[in-house]
Amino acid sequence: MVSGVSIKHVLFLADDRLKFSALADAFRKKNITVKTLNDTSAKSSFVEPAPDLVLFDLSHEKTALKNRDTCPACFIPIAHTPDDVDAFQNTWPFYIIWSVDGDHPDILMHRLMSFTRLSRGILPSSEKMTDGNTALIKLNILNDLLLSLDDHLRLSDALSVAAKYFDRVIHYDLLFFYSLWSDNIVLLSGEGVSPRLKDAIHILSETFLEEKNPEMTRMIPDFRYSDSENPVRDERIRDSLLFPFPSSGRFSGIIGFLSYKNDVYKESDRTFFEDLTRQIETILNHLENIVRKKQEQQILTIFDQINDAVAIIDLQKESVYVNHYFQDLMGKYQKIIPYEELIHFFSQDWEKVQKICIEDKKIYRHKVFLGENKADRLVFDTVTDRFQNLPFIENGLILVARNITDNQRVEDMKADLISNVSHELKTPVAIVKEYVSLMADGIGGTLSPDHQEFVFIIAKNLERLERLINNVFDVMKTDKTRRKQQITDVYIPDLIQEVVDLFKVRYASKNMTLTTKVKKDLPTIPTDRDALMQILVNFVENAYKYSDENSEVIIFADIRKDGDLYMYVKDHGRGIAKKDQDKIFQRFFRTGLDLERLPGAGLGLSITKDVVEQMGGEIWFESELNKGTTFFVTIPGLLNEE
Secondary structure, eight states, rough: OOOOOOOEEEEOOOOOOOTTHHHHHHTTTOOOOEEEEOOTTOOOOTTTTOOOOEEEEHHHHHHHHHHTTTTEEEEEEEEEEEGGGHHHHHGOOOOEEEEHHHTOOOHHHHHHHHHHHTTTTSSSSSGGGTTTOHOOOOOOHHHHHHHHOOOOOOOHHHHHHHHGGGGGTOOEEEEEETTTTTTTTTTSSSSOHHHHHHHHHHHHHHHHHHHHOGGGGSSSSSOOSSOOOOHHHHOOEEEEEEEOOOOOOOOOOOEEEEEEEOOOOOOOOOOOOHHHHHHHHHHHHHHHHHHHHHHHHHHHHHHHSSEEEEEEEEETTTTEEOOOOHHHHHHHOEEEHHHHEEEEEEEESSHHHHIIIIOOOOOOOEEEEOOSSSTTTTTEEEEEEEOOOOBSSEEEEEEEEEEHHHHHHHHHHHHHHHHHHHHHHHHHHHHHHHHHHHHHHHTSOOOOOHHHHHHHHHHHHHHHHHHHHHHHHHHHHHHHOOOOOEEEEOOHHHHHHHHHHHHHHHHHHHHEEHHHHHOOOOOEEEEEEHHHHHHHHHHHHHHHHOOOTOEEEEEEEOOOOTOEEEEEEEOSSSOOOOHTTTTTTTTOOOOOOHHHHHHOOOOHHHHHHHHHHHTEEEEEEEETTEEEEEEEEOOOHHHHHO
């Protein structure tokens, strides 16, 4: 900065007085007088008091050119958009792009003051700038960088624009920017980068970083893009001058000057560009903060428009952004609340949520009930996932909750109706079953062979009806209450052998093989034996129904290192069509072929899924049509929870 030069008066030549009012106020805060002139014929404003800085738009360029020779002020044009720069008649060394700079009047004011102090008395034509005027060149480089950076902060593009000033202070044959984050190398002169040159830049950058910042060397790939044994020599590079951008995030990179001559770069070059890169880094960090705040505002504005409850959880700061819907729900109109407050309001197992979303990298979905009174409570279908690439949160979660209270009430009414009908059916079915048993035992008289066959058919269908009613009751129970687990020590090989014995006769009727793959040395685990039995029986039953004669079904079980139980049942049956796979766990769902030839209500897998999830486990399957299906289950180990 040039000392001894003060700025007291600023003149705006513009038609719109209000447009630049924020910038004018920034000057006034520094006790600088500001005058706005829209009468282009007036000359008095250039006389008393004489301005130190004149800012003018395109319509006033002629006035500026007419007065610049008689007024010692610094003249700087204001272009409304980048495209307007070319419309100015004269070539000015410094421009304001109002669409870019106008949102940051304080920063712009400081830049204008710095440029004014440096350039007072210097003609504004770019041809008049000399190599010795390095301070002004540096300011122009920084100015072009600022004008060229957009909201995406593409540094390589901005450096390409500013590079036109570099050859005024330093010799180079190649000038590059190397982004370490993306392993992307850009030649600022616009040419492409050959594989051999890329290898040469990698080698030079790694050597440079080993001395300056060893931790960053791990970001350089250890493989080669070319077959050259010595890429630096083969590219005829004799001298190099490299500077790092050690700032955080997307800006980590290297600017490099390469020369085909020996001993080109001096200590003065290094000093100039070290100072320049420090200033660029300061600007980039400041701009990144501005862009981050802008993106934060845009994201939160979008969230406020969503007609669902949305909460963005910052796990590091233990704070939560909540949208308008969520605020209405809580009855507390505050955008940011403590994480602890969300935990108390939105009751769910938050430790489990964090483990599934952050550690397991999966989406957590379940229902949340708000309110003590069942008649008035609200029901929400909630989805929680980790939040990635959010500019203002490094480690967070997003929760979206949709109000499904009306749908839930309809479901409850439907469930109550089915439950009541099923209950009312139980008594007459039990009575009919008892009388059929008496008939089969000959209590009412000896039955003829035909009558015995009829009674047998009636008895079998009564059993089927009874199973259907019991299945419906099981579904209703999983809807209304969580079955309390009966935890005992279970030896998994014995449990699976019991399942095999249960199906031995049925599998033999189709000449099917039921194979087990279970280690005998598995430890006993504390778990719900009846629930595991129900899961396996359902899988093995399905495998029997959907497999052809002479096929094999495999039961596998193991205890993983983390203590979780892992099981699967694999068949070689007809498989599940892709169009049906997303419906397979829905209640009462059956494929067309099932309806034609196979008994059942389509409730087995739905019940199994409910049982697995009540145990805190996961269930999924893999299937290929006409090749078979494998159902998988994991159940968390209670030993770990202790």
